Amino acid sequence: MSRETMLSVIRNAIGAPRETMPIPRAYRLETGEPNLLHLLEERVSDYRARVQVTEDVQSAIQEILERLQISKIAVPQDLPETWLPNKVEKIIDHPNLAPSQLEQVQAVVTGSALAIAETGTIVLDHGAHQGRRVLTLIPDIHICIVDEKNIVDNLPSAISRLGSSVRSGKPLTFISGPSATSDIELNRVEGVHGPRTLEVVLVKSV
Numbered sequence: 001m002s003r004e005t006m007l008s009v010i011r012n013a014i015g016a017p018r019e020t021m022p023i024p025r026a027y028r029l030e031t032g033e034p035n036l037l038h039l040l041e042e043r044v045s046d047y048r049a050r051v052q053v054t055e056d057v058q059s060a061i062q063e064i065l066e067r068l069q070i071s072k073i074a075v076p077q078d079l080p081e082t083w084l085p086n087k088v089e090k091i092i093d094h095p096n097l098a099p100s101q102l103e104q105v106q107a108v109v110t111g112s113a114l115a116i117a118e119t120g121t122i123v124l125d126h127g128a129h130q131g132r133r134v135l136t137l138i139p140d141i142h143i144c145i146v147d148e149k150n151i152v153d154n155l156p157s158a159i160s161r162l163g164s165s166v167r168s169g170k171p172l173t174f175i176s177g178p179s180a181t182s183d184i185e186l187n188r189v190e191g192v193h194g195p196r197t198l199e200v201v202l203v204k205s206v
Contacts, residue, residue, distance in 0.1 A: 036117040036151045037202055043120025047177025049198040057083045057145060060201045061109065064143055068197070074105040074139060076131030083145065084109065093131050099138055107141035108195075114161055115146045118154040122146060122200065124173040125165035133171050142195040144175070148205040 041051050054060040062085040064070070075084070077094040084090060091097065091105055102108075111129030115122045122144055124130045129145070136142055152158050162172060178198045 036153065037148050037204065039117040040115055040120060040146070040151050041202060043117065044122075044177070044200050047120055047198075049177045049200055051200045051202060053202045053204060055204050055206055057201060057203055058085060061085060061143060064199050068107070068141065070106045070141065072105050073143075074102060074108045074135060076110055076129060076135065079109060079111070079129050093135050096132065097135070099134065102135065102138040105139050107143055108135055108139040109143045109145070110136055111145045112150065113165065114150040114152055114158055116153075116155055116158045117151050120176060122175040123158060123162065124175070125162060125170045126173070127165065127170060133173055136173065136195070140195055141197040141199065142175075143199045143201065145201045145203060147203050
């Protein structure tokens with residue numbers, strides 16, 4: 001937020017004459033990018049996440065599991081069976097898995113509520129195919145499925161779409177790449193607050 005925009009908000013709050021207040025900028029509701037899937041792929045990759053664009057979710061997940069040598073995964077109760085290869089060991093989060101149990105699985109596979117192309121952010125509202133919030137925070141690898149039809153331009157568009165989730169009291173998780181932070185010497189540390197590795201499968205609409 002610019003200095004003038006911030007001052008305009010303060011003047012408005014204390015009742016300053018309208019003619020002295022600059023007009024705050026309006027949020028854009030569209031990026032102007034014709035291919036949101038391509039833009040999201042580019043921005044997610046910028047965050048050191050690995051991205052695949054595919055029409056075959058099961059094959060994409062199979063490739064990830066083989067590449068990372070994953071044999072045991074945690075999944076939400078309602079995750080579609082057609083997404084998963086037959087040979088992987090699935091630990092279903094029902095009844096709710098304890099944190100100590102989640103620490104024993106190598107990865108979690110979930111869907112998503114939507115993704116923001118402009119910022120490369122994936123949003124979970126922990127509705128269909130997404131499971132509980134803790135399910136995506138403890139395992140070291142998160143494999144996340146994003147449907148092309150659920151990609152929006154930017155944050156204002158996302159907030160508009162998520163209104164019903166907020167009103168119903170669902171928690172929201174915003175994921176911009178693997179979990180990362182910096183210590184006092186600005187050394188990047190990954191995996192402190194969530195998964196160290198983020199694998200994103202972008203599913204093209206057919």
